[in-house]
Amino acid sequence: MPRGGIIALFLSLLLEFSLTQEENKDHQAAFSKSVTAIPYSVKPVVTEVFFVESKIKTIPKAAFVRNPQLLKVEFMKTETSTVELGAFEGLINLKSIEISNNPLTSLPLGVFIDVTNLEELVLKFNQLRGLENGLFEGLQKLQTLQLHENEIESIEDHTFDGLDNLAMLHLGKNNLAAVSTEWFSHLSKLRVIRLYENKLTSVPEDLFKNLPNLEEIALQGNQITELSPNLLPNKEKLAKLFLDHNLLTSLPEGYFVGFPKLKALTLRNNELKSLPEGLFGEMPKLSELSLQQNNLSTLPAGVFSPLKKVRKLDLSKNQFVTLSADYFEGPERLTELNVQNNKIQSLDSQVFENLKTLTTLKLAHNNLQTLPGDIFEPLTKLTKLDLSNNPWNCDCNLIDLHIWMKSTSVKFTSAAVCEHPENLRGQEIISVTEDQFICPTRAPTTTSLATTTPTTRPTTKPTTTMLQTTAPTTTLTTTQPITTVSTTTPATTSTTMSTIPIITTTTSTPTTTPTTTTTTPKPTTTSMATTTFTPTTSATSTPTVPLPTTALTTTPPTTTTTALTTTPPTTTTTALTTTPPTTTTTALTTTPPTTTTTALTTTPPTTTTALTTTPPTTTSITTTKKTTTTLTTPTTTQPTTTTTTTTTTPPLTPPVSFTCPFETADSEPTSAYVHQASLNVQQCKSRMMIYMALAVVEIACTVVLAKFTFTLYCLLQHRERMNHRVKLTHFSYRKEVILRPM
Numbered sequence: 223m224p225r226g227g228i229i230a231l232f233l234s235l236l237l238e239f240s241l242t243q244e245e246n247k248d249h250q251a252a253f254s255k256s257v258t259a260i261p262y263s264v265k266p267v268v269t270e271v272f273f274v275e276s277k278i279k280t281i282p283k284a285a286f287v288r289n290p291q292l293l294k295v296e297f298m299k300t301e302t303s304t305v306e307l308g309a310f311e312g313l314i315n316l317k318s319i320e321i322s323n324n325p326l327t328s329l330p331l332g333v334f335i336d337v338t339n340l341e342e343l344v345l346k347f348n349q350l351r352g353l354e355n356g357l358f359e360g361l362q363k364l365q366t367l368q369l370h371e372n373e374i375e376s377i378e379d380h381t382f383d384g385l386d387n388l389a390m391l392h393l394g395k396n397n398l399a400a401v402s403t404e405w406f407s408h409l410s411k412l413r414v415i416r417l418y419e420n421k422l423t424s425v426p427e428d429l430f431k432n433l434p435n436l437e438e439i440a441l442q443g444n445q446i447t448e449l450s451p452n453l454l455p456n457k458e459k460l461a462k463l464f465l466d467h468n469l470l471t472s473l474p475e476g477y478f479v480g481f482p483k484l485k486a487l488t489l490r491n492n493e494l495k496s497l498p499e500g501l502f503g504e505m506p507k508l509s510e511l512s513l514q515q516n517n518l519s520t521l522p523a524g525v526f527s528p529l530k531k532v533r534k535l536d537l538s539k540n541q542f543v544t545l546s547a548d549y550f551e552g553p554e555r556l557t558e559l560n561v562q563n564n565k566i567q568s569l570d571s572q573v574f575e576n577l578k579t580l581t582t583l584k585l586a587h588n589n590l591q592t593l594p595g596d597i598f599e600p601l602t603k604l605t606k607l608d609l610s611n612n613p614w615n616c617d618c619n620l621i622d623l624h625i626w627m628k629s630t631s632v633k634f635t636s637a638a639v640c641e642h643p644e645n646l647r648g649q650e651i652i653s654v655t656e657d658q659f660i661c662p663t664r665a666p667t668t669t670s671l672a673t674t675t676p677t678t679r680p681t682t683k684p685t686t687t688m689l690q691t692t693a694p695t696t697t698l699t700t701t702q703p704i705t706t707v708s709t710t711t712p713a714t715t716s717t718t719m720s721t722i723p724i725i726t727t728t729t730s731t732p733t734t735t736p737t738t739t740t741t742t743p744k745p746t747t748t749s750m751a752t753t754t755f756t757p758t759t760s761a762t763s764t765p766t767v768p769l770p771t772t773a774l775t776t777t778p779p780t781t782t783t784t785a786l787t788t789t790p791p792t793t794t795t796t797a798l799t800t801t802p803p804t805t806t807t808t809a810l811t812t813t814p815p816t817t818t819t820t821a822l823t824t825t826p827p828t829t830t831t832a833l834t835t836t837p838p839t840t841t842s843i844t845t846t847k848k849t850t851t852t853l854t855t856p857t858t859t860q861p862t863t864t865t866t867t868t869t870t871t872p873p874l875t876p877p878v879s880f881t882c883p884f885e886t887a888d889s890e891p892t893s894a895y896v897h898q899a900s901l902n903v904q905q906c907k908s909r910m911m912i913y914m915a916l917a918v919v920e921i922a923c924t925v926v927l928a929k930f931t932f933t934l935y936c937l938l939q940h941r942e943r944m945n946h947r948v949k950l951t952h953f954s955y956r957k958e959v960i961l962r963p964m
Contacts, residue, residue: 257276260278263288270295290313303327327351329350334358338363346371348371364388374393374396426450449473499522503528513536515539521548523546533556541564551576578602591642597623609634614638
């Protein structure tokens with residue numbers, strides 16, 4: 223078509239439209255705020271009259287008697303509070319009346335008796351409080367009756383009788399607390415009934431019995447707690463059923479079976495805790511199903527299987543913790559699934575296996591922390607996905623999902639951000655790099671070795687000792703470096719003893735006599751940095767030993783500790799003499815000792831035992847069984863633990879060595895103790911080997927570092943010598959002067 227023809231066609235259509243508008247305006251008359259009364263007459267061509275925000279408080283009798291051609295009369299926001307009987311007298315052709323948004327509280331009976339051809343009556347947004355029988359008398363042709371947004375509390379029975387052609391009855395948003403079967407018993411042609419947002423708590427079982435042509439039932443916004451199993455006997459033509467915003471806690475089994483034309487079903491905003499098996503039947507026209515905002519936490523397997531044509535399924539705002547693939551068996555054409563605002567923590571690995579047609583998925587506002595990367599792979603047609611407002615844990619378990627999110631073409635309607643760990647909080651998952659998805663490692667388990675606290679426990683065992691009184695004095699002299707090892711309980715910690723010239727007086731109550739000394743010949747004597755030991759002492763009872771005294775003499779540089787022999791109630795004094803600058807260290811060794819038994823002869827009135835050692839001998843005084851030994855500590859004394867500090871002068875300090883625990887021969891060890899001791903010995907040896915290896919490595923590193931330093935130093939010296947060399951060469955200088963005349 224040429225351009226000129228197109229322009230001509232457009233102009234002709236525009237002209238025709240403008241003429242039509244003029245004609246429409248000609249048959250309509252509108253009156254605004256300035257009008258305070260209904261005009262006596264209007265133009266003969268006017269068929270529709272509109273009063274908008276006029277000040278017409280009363281519609282008088284015979285107001286339109288001179289305008290029988292009118293087809294529509296409307297009063298909107300006109301402050302009308304009264305309609306007189308016979309107000310519409312003479313309007314035999316009238317098809318529609320609307321009186322809305324007015325303070326109208328009542329209507330006189332028979333007010334519409336003169337408009338027998340009326341097809342639409344709109345009385346919405348008023349203040350009507352009740353409907354009386356006979357109000358709608360004579361309206362056999364009425365098809366639409368809108369009474370919503372009033373304050374209707376009661377309706378008399380048979381009020382709607384005679385409305386044989388009524389197709390739509392709107393009673394929503396009123397104050398009805400109950401409904402009667404008699405109201406609708408003669409409305410056989412009724413197709414739409416709306417009772418939403420009233421105060422209904424129940425619905426009679428036979429309320430819809432005589433309404434075979436119902437296509438829409440709206441009961442939402444009430445307080446209905448239960449539905450009768452036979453409430454909907456006429457299901458064949460029902461297309462819309464609204465049951466949302468009630469207090470339903472359960473539904474009868476098979477309640478929605480046999481609805482071939484049902485297109486919309488809403489069950490949202492109830493208190494449903496579960497759904498029965500077989501709740502739904504085949505509904506080929508149903509395209510939307512809403513179960514939003516209930517208390518559902520689980521669903522029976524295959525509950526939606528008959529709903530083959532459902533495209534939108536809303537399960538949001540429930541109590542689901544997980545979703546199973548069994549829930550979604552059946553909806554073959556589901557395109558939108560909304561499960562946001564639940565408590566979902568995990569998803570079945572195959573949950574979306576049967577939803578291959580899904581295009582929109584909403585998982586926002588749940589408790590999801592992680593998901594496998596292949597969870598959305600079955601959704602080949604997915605275009606929109608919402609994963610926002612979940613506490614995502616962005617660790618190594620989320621890497622696969624992160625990779626999928628970056629590689630997919632799916633549109634994310636809202637950003638999904640990390641909640642954990644703390645350093646990634648608030649960052650979008652897509653923006654995080656792969657090396658930031660780190661799983662925290664557990665700290666290594668540290669095993670604490672139990673340390674036995676040394677405790678002095680004197681043990682007294684009665685024995686009979688045969689003493690010889692032939693020699694008044696017994697003297698034990700050692701001419702070579704020996705170590706006297708005490709048969710004391712092995713200790714797990716070490717204490718270094720330091721002696722200061724102090725005189726200590728010790729009082730002992732049991733009668734004791736030293737009887738046995740255990741000596742180890744020529745042991746390898748090493749000093750320890752710290753040594754702690756717990757002596758187990760025994761007492762030997764003697765019949766009568768008056769005033770025994772034991773004196774310990776220590777020659778420098780040796781520090782010696784000796785056992786005391788006392789008889790009750792005699793006080794025994796032990797003198798400890800130590801040269802101040804000289805110290806020795808006591809060490810315990812594990813060399814099997816050679817036990818030597820020396821009989822001490824005690825004669826009244828005194829018995830003196832002298833122990834003489836030559837330096838550099840390290841001596842430990844040992845008491846055998848049945849001997850009481852008192853350890854005098856010159857510095858710190860506690861009830862159960864004796865700890866002494868030794869100050870060692872560098873020239874006289876022997877080399878350091880490691881000693882391991884050993885079992886004393888004083889008592890018979892148990893198997894558990896032997897096992898523990900062996901473990902301690904093994905640990906000690908292992909640590910010693912480790913320390914030696916570390917020492918070797920350290921020495922090697924030191925040697926290498928020294929060699930490297932020396933090499934570097936030599937190199938620097940060499941370069942410095944080279945820089946200071948000066949090579950003299952032949953140097954000549956010549957200056958030429960050329961004189962030219964001016």
